Amino acid sequence: MRGLWGASHPGPTLVVSALALALGLAVSLEAWRLVLLTLAVFAGQLSVGISNDAFDAVRDHAVGRRDKPIARGDIRVGQASSAAFTALAAALLLSAPLGWRMLALHALVLGSAWSYNAGLKATSASIVPFLLSFGAFPSLATLSAPDPAVAAGWAWIAGAAFGAAVHLTNVLPDLDDDARTGIRGLPHRLGGRVSATMAAIAVVGGAVAVLLGPTDGDISTIPPLSWIFFTGVVAVAVVTVIRALVRPPGRILFRLVMGAALLLAAQLVASGSALAA
Template sequence: MPEAPAKPPLIGALWGATHPGPTLVVTALSLALGIATGLEPSRLVLLVVSVFAGQVSVGLSNDAIDAARDIAVGRADKPVAGGALTPQRALAVAVASVVVAVALSAPLGPGLVAAHAVALASAWAYNAGLKSTPVSIVPFLLSFGLFPSFATLSLPDPAFAPVWASLAGAALGAAVHLTNVVRDLDDDRATGVRGLPHRLGARASVVLAAAGIVVGAVAVLIGSGGGLVGTLFFGAVVLVAVATMALALARPPGRAVFQLTMLAALLLAAQLVAT
């Protein structure tokens, strides 16, 4: 009989269950915003590591809570559903990561602690059940809307980010939710998940995501006063977003549409950092 495939090491399994791609992207964005805000190195390190720990907790809690659903649809590529990591262990590390994230935020001030705690609570609420409701987009609007303020609240003289930056963050979060779920619509329906994108359908979700990105780009352009770099990024965001909408309306959304939407979202993030 053939031997059973060896399980990956525990650390590798844990890392695989954190949703490494989004975890690293959000962490890198916190680094870029911190540098753009002018945080001194010690504060910047605390901010980036606390954001990383928070994202680890979000990813692990997602896979731990969704273990039964993922097993039902054969998601063996996920460490928990594939048996390389137990849901209990993933959840325990997720809780420990939340504690680390909040503890590392504390030296940067109560404002950041409060904002980070609200953002993490919102993300965990999504994982715990809001993903299956018509308001599934709300945690993304709230958490990403607060995200630009993480850097400004980490300053010695803390303050919330400008409204236009928060609006851009919320638009980015909405795009991530609406587009990311599109890839898993069939699996989600099979396991009873019916969030906003499931109710809208793939085409409407992609078009709404792209339109939201354009709104966010306009907010950044007007709020920041433009400038050459900001205007160039704005043009790139609008160009990619319009191409995304045209492609989604012309044919059923596929991998190319998903990639274009994510490109537009990343350009919006770059526009936000650059301005």
């Protein structure tokens, strides 16, 4: 169990599950709907993380990834694959009571994520699953409500921006290892500096969408909290771009962009009931 948990990418799994919980609270879901939404997303993220390590087992072993339980020999590929499919089935079963719309969208989100793991990560289209899965993510909460509705267009833009930032910077610490094993996704083709800069621009674009989207053009209605989150996103993004231009790309860029992306997520959650408008 410890090996499977390590293979699930615990950090991202918990962050995305917490984001689902926060979005569910923002749209005022009933307690049982909120619990099912959070558990469904958690199970889905377990399936995505574990399947990623199962698909990458040969490559991880080739480059000596001692941080990977499968490459380290703690669990076998077959065990990981079985656990990933079990978690996937659980995610869909938990989604079903929330309605067929939520079930269908969650299946699409997870199918998109699994397609990245299965091979899209090595192509120039590697960013597409992140745009689709995270763009649709706010709608998992709004479709879980008694009166299901797809999230507003600006929420899709913000989610897609979050996903783009995650993808463009998540691979920065592993560029060399990926190159040795034939992985050449979009960030690898763009290079570290360009990827980090594009990620920073993406989160600012998402922050603008969340800031202005619910206002119907009336800027005076923007609450102070939204301005605070927006200012934080822009500030961290500016630091990221400057750092990318003057220093070699590294893990610090990943941390900076993730900080900006989490501020964007908080800004999205703070928009509350406007998500379903």
